[in-house]
Amino acid sequence: MAELRSELTKGGREFIVILMKKIGIAGATGLVGETLLRLLEASDYEITDLRLFASKRSAGTRIRFRDREIEVREVTAEGFEGLELAFFCLENELAREFVPEVARFCPVIDKSSEFRLAPEVPLVVPEVNPEALKGHKNIIANPNCTTIPLVVALYPLHQQFGLKEVFLATYQSVSGAGRAALEQFFYETEFIALRQKPDTGGSPFISQIADNVIPVIGSIDEHGVSSEEKKTVLESRKILGLPELKVNSTCVRVPVAVGHSLAVTCRFDRRVEPAEARNILNKAPGVVLKADSELATPAECRGKNDVYVSRVRQGATEYDLNLWICTDNLRKGAATNALQIAQRLLGE
Ligand SMILES: NC(=O)c1ccc[n+]([C@@H]2O[C@H](COP(=O)([O-])OP(=O)(O)OC[C@H]3O[C@@H](n4cnc5c(N)ncnc54)[C@H](OP(=O)(O)O)[C@@H]3O)[C@@H](O)[C@H]2O)c1
Known part of the structure; x- marks a missing residue:
C-alpha cells in the first residue's frame, strides 16, 4: 500500500487522507477478490469491519486476514448494510442483480463490465479521468484489464x-x-x-x-x-x-x-x-x-x-x-x- 500511496503522491500531488474502515468484498474467493484482499492486508488501513462474500459453495469457509479469520458469507444485498464501501468482483449477471441494491447502502466499485458503458456510471482510471467520480451515484465501474x-x-x-x-x-x-x-x-x-x-x-x-x-x-x-x-x-x-x-x-x-x-x-x-x-x-x-x-x-x-x-x-x-x-x-x-x-x- 505504501507503493500505492507513493503512486498517488508522485509528482508532488497532495497526500490524500483515507479512512477505510468498513469494507465488503463480493467475490472474495476469486482471483480479483483475493488480490484485493491481499493488497488491503498489506496496507496500513485500519479495517474494523471486513465482510467477505462469495457463492453458497464457499459460505462458511474462513479466510485469514491479518490476525483474524473471517467467515465467508453468501452474497446478499442486506449483508452490505452499514458498510462504507463495497468492492464487487463477480460476473455480470450477479453484478446486475446485486450492485444496484448494494448501492442503496454505500458506494460500489464494480469490476464486471455490466455498468461500464452506462452514461451515469463513471468508468475510472485514476491516472486519466479521476474527475469522472464527481457526482457519482454510488456505482463506479472499474474498466477492463486491457x-x-x-x-x-x-x-x-x-x-x-x-x-x-x-x-x-x-x-x-x-x-x-x-x-x-x-x-x-x-x-x-x-x-x-x-x-x-x-x-x-x-x-x-x-x-x-x-x-x-x-x-x-x-x-x-x-x-x-x-x-x-x-x-x-x-x-x-x-x-x-x-x-x-x-x-x-x-x-x-x-x-x-x-x-x-x-x-x-x-x-x-x-x-x-x-x-x-x-x-x-x-x-x-x-x-x-x-x-x-x-x-x-x-x-x-x-x-x-x-x-x-x-x-x-x-x-x-x-x-x-x-x-x-x-x-x-x-x-x-x-x-x-x-x-x-x-x-x-x-x-x-
Ligand atoms: N481476472 C481478471 O484479470 C479480471 C480483470 C478485470 C476484471 N475482471 C472481472 O472481475 C470479476 C471477477 O473475476 P475473477 O477473475 O476474480 O473471477 P473468479 O476467479 O472466477 O472468481 C469469481 C468469484 O465469483 C464468486 N461467485 C461465482 N458464482 C457465484 C454466485 N452464484 N453467487 C455469488 N458469488 C459467486 C466466486 O465464489 P466461489 O469461490 O464461491 O465460487 C468467486 O469469488 C469478473 O466480472 C471479471 O470479468 C477480472
Missing part, C-alpha cells in the same frame, strides 16, 4: 500529440478469465510437459490453451468482432473522452498465467518524436518506462502495480508511434485500480 494499461500509457501521449487512431493487438493471460481458467491452464500444461493431449472438455476456453494461442476472447458478434475487442474500443473512448477515437483491436489469449501484454501503434494529429514520447512516458503517473535496452514482460510485471512500457519507436510515418505495454491484470488491471478509485472516492 483497457486500463492502454489508457494509462496513451493518455499522456494524447495530451501532447493528439490521439487520432490506435492499432492494438493484445496478448492476454489466462488468469484474465478467472480461477477456473487458470486451473485449466495449469492442468493442460502438466499434460503437455508429459507429451500427452490434455482433456479440454469442460474448459472455459474454446480450445486448448497450453502450448497454444486463441485469437478470440469472449463472444463474436455478427460482424466477427469479439466482445473483448469491443470493450477495448468503447471503454477507451469513454475514459479518454474521445467518442470518435478509431481503435482497431485484436484480442488474443496466450498461455501465460498472469500478466497482459499489448502491442500498440498510435497515430497522432501531430508529428511524434520517439525521444519526446519517451520523455513524456518517463514522467507519466502509473507508468514505468524501461530503458532502451530493456524489455517489459508479463513475468516481470507480475505482483506490481504499474504499467510497464518498452520498445517505444517510430511507426510507419512520423505521426505514428509503436510501443509494447505489460501489466499485471490482477493488480493494475483489476484490484490496484479499484483500490486507487477507493482512495480517490474516500479522499473526496
Whole structure:
C-alpha cells in the first residue's frame, strides 16, 4: 500500500487522507477478490469491519486476514448494510442483480463490465479521468484489464500529440478469465510437459490453451468482432473522452498465467518524436518506462502495480508511434485500480 500511496503522491500531488474502515468484498474467493484482499492486508488501513462474500459453495469457509479469520458469507444485498464501501468482483449477471441494491447502502466499485458503458456510471482510471467520480451515484465501474494499461500509457501521449487512431493487438493471460481458467491452464500444461493431449472438455476456453494461442476472447458478434475487442474500443473512448477515437483491436489469449501484454501503434494529429514520447512516458503517473535496452514482460510485471512500457519507436510515418505495454491484470488491471478509485472516492 505504501507503493500505492507513493503512486498517488508522485509528482508532488497532495497526500490524500483515507479512512477505510468498513469494507465488503463480493467475490472474495476469486482471483480479483483475493488480490484485493491481499493488497488491503498489506496496507496500513485500519479495517474494523471486513465482510467477505462469495457463492453458497464457499459460505462458511474462513479466510485469514491479518490476525483474524473471517467467515465467508453468501452474497446478499442486506449483508452490505452499514458498510462504507463495497468492492464487487463477480460476473455480470450477479453484478446486475446485486450492485444496484448494494448501492442503496454505500458506494460500489464494480469490476464486471455490466455498468461500464452506462452514461451515469463513471468508468475510472485514476491516472486519466479521476474527475469522472464527481457526482457519482454510488456505482463506479472499474474498466477492463486491457483497457486500463492502454489508457494509462496513451493518455499522456494524447495530451501532447493528439490521439487520432490506435492499432492494438493484445496478448492476454489466462488468469484474465478467472480461477477456473487458470486451473485449466495449469492442468493442460502438466499434460503437455508429459507429451500427452490434455482433456479440454469442460474448459472455459474454446480450445486448448497450453502450448497454444486463441485469437478470440469472449463472444463474436455478427460482424466477427469479439466482445473483448469491443470493450477495448468503447471503454477507451469513454475514459479518454474521445467518442470518435478509431481503435482497431485484436484480442488474443496466450498461455501465460498472469500478466497482459499489448502491442500498440498510435497515430497522432501531430508529428511524434520517439525521444519526446519517451520523455513524456518517463514522467507519466502509473507508468514505468524501461530503458532502451530493456524489455517489459508479463513475468516481470507480475505482483506490481504499474504499467510497464518498452520498445517505444517510430511507426510507419512520423505521426505514428509503436510501443509494447505489460501489466499485471490482477493488480493494475483489476484490484490496484479499484483500490486507487477507493482512495480517490474516500479522499473526496
Ligand atoms: N481476472 C481478471 O484479470 C479480471 C480483470 C478485470 C476484471 N475482471 C472481472 O472481475 C470479476 C471477477 O473475476 P475473477 O477473475 O476474480 O473471477 P473468479 O476467479 O472466477 O472468481 C469469481 C468469484 O465469483 C464468486 N461467485 C461465482 N458464482 C457465484 C454466485 N452464484 N453467487 C455469488 N458469488 C459467486 C466466486 O465464489 P466461489 O469461490 O464461491 O465460487 C468467486 O469469488 C469478473 O466480472 C471479471 O470479468 C477480472
